[in-house]
Amino acid sequence: MTDSAGPQRGAAGPHPAHGASTPDARGPLEPAPVQPSPLEPPPPGAPTLDRADRRAILRQGVSVALATGAYGVSVGALSVTAGLSVWQTCVLSLVMFTGGSQFAFVGIIGTGGVAAAPAAIAAGSMLGVRNGLYALELQRLLGVGGWRTPAAAHLTIDESTAVAVAQPDPRGSRFGFWVTGVAVFVLWNLATLVGALVGNALGDPRAYGLDAAACAAFTALLWPRLRDREMVAIAVVAALVAVALLPMLPAGIPVVLAALAALIAGRPR
Amino acid sequence: MTLWAAVIVAAVIAFALKLAGYLVPESLLAHPRARRVTAAIPVAMLAALVATQTLGGPQGTLVVDARVAAVGVAVVALVLRAPFIVVVVLGAATAAALRAVGWG
Numbered sequence: 479m480t481d482s483a484g485p486q487r488g489a490a491g492p493h494p495a496h497g498a499s500t501p502d503a504r505g506p507l508e509p510a511p512v513q514p515s516p517l518e519p520p521p522p523g524a525p526t527l528d529r530a531d532r533r534a535i536l537r538q539g540v541s542v543a544l545a546t547g548a549y550g551v552s553v554g555a556l557s558v559t560a561g562l563s564v565w566q567t568c569v570l571s572l573v574m575f576t577g578g579s580q581f582a583f584v585g586i587i588g589t590g591g592v593a594a595a596p597a598a599i600a601a602g603s604m605l606g607v608r609n610g611l612y613a614l615e616l617q618r619l620l621g622v623g624g625w626r627t628p629a630a631a632h633l634t635i636d637e638s639t640a641v642a643v644a645q646p647d648p649r650g651s652r653f654g655f656w657v658t659g660v661a662v663f664v665l666w667n668l669a670t671l672v673g674a675l676v677g678n679a680l681g682d683p684r685a686y687g688l689d690a691a692a693c694a695a696f697t698a699l700l701w702p703r704l705r706d707r708e709m710v711a712i713a714v715v716a717a718l719v720a721v722a723l724l725p726m727l728p729a730g731i732p733v734v735l736a737a738l739a740a741l742i743a744g745r746p747r
Numbered sequence: 748m749t750l751w752a753a754v755i756v757a758a759v760i761a762f763a764l765k766l767a768g769y770l771v772p773e774s775l776l777a778h779p780r781a782r783r784v785t786a787a788i789p790v791a792m793l794a795a796l797v798a799t800q801t802l803g804g805p806q807g808t809l810v811v812d813a814r815v816a817a818v819g820v821a822v823v824a825l826v827l828r829a830p831f832i833v834v835v836v837l838g839a840a841t842a843a844a845l846r847a848v849g850w851g
Contacts, residue, residue: 570758574762721809
């Protein structure tokens with residue numbers, strides 16, 4: 479959802495962090511024909527996380543969720559000031575449940591109205607592609623199957639992935655994933671509802687700087703991703719392309735086209 | 748397209764993308780170049796969103812107003828490692844304050 483969970487990566491937990499985000503680094507996962515729910519005690523005799531481990535992971539997940547909740551309030555408020563109803567805002571949070579995409583969607587609706595809906599959908603979806611990449615990483619790590627697959631998919635976001643990959647062993651990863659995912663889901667939905675109600679109650683959003691809050695939020699989402707010079711170059715090119723196209727194309731389309739700057743990362747090396 | 752339809756389509760696509768990651772064989776995206784490009788998409792999109800939301804005016808015009816100052820303050824806050832919500836609130840407060848004194 480946000481990258482605010484980024485610094486959590488490997489930061490907490492009683493074990494030394496692995497650093498590697500690839501599940502390969504932890505060795506083969508044990509086959510698990512029946513997945514014990516991470517929220518229930520495992521069957522007797524099963525190797526288990528000790529209580530201190532669980533507490534540390536739980537604390538990590540909840541603190542990430544609290545931080546995300548604060549962000550949810552601003553998304554909710556911006557959503558209603560962009561023209562979505564409180565209900566539409568809640569459906570986005572419940573079903574879309576990925577903050578960056580929600581933000582992009584309401585931002586483009588806010589500037590272009592319903593006419594910009596195709597661009598808003600495209601921008602939201604392109605930002606959501608990364609969740610699919612997280613899922614690729616997590617499918618081995620979580621070992622989910624059956625009805626748990628759609629549940630895990632729904633909770634696959636920046637925060638749950640970051641906490642899961644930060645744990646040094648697969649059992650901790652699974653616990654961290656579910657705890658963080660559920661905690662963020664609950665707080666995110668409450669927070670966007672509160673934000674939507676507050677946003678509805680406020681008058682002119684510009685007077686409160688809510689439009690600038692969106693700019694600041696996108697900046698804060700981008701910031702931790704500018705890890706190397708290539709990412710900075712991609713960001714600069716994308717920003718220039720978007721601004722150059724802004725006067726010529728309907729709202730939202732420049733953002734979608736600017737995503738082509740990502741092709742820079744595919745150059746031969 | 749109604750706004751409701753857009754909300755539902757966007758939400759369903761977002762879920763489908765997550766689910767696809769659990770259902771497709773990993774080899775589908777194994778090509779390192781494809782992976783690098785897909786990993787870079789959020790950077791490009793977020794940078795484009797920062798630029799257009801900050802400089803976009805009515806009917807595709809470019810405008811420099813209080814939002815530019817807000818992004819400047821946000822960057823300073825990020826350099827100082829402020830948490831996300833502090834960055835957002837500082838951005839909003841900067842723009843609100845400038846507008847209250849009649850600029851932007």
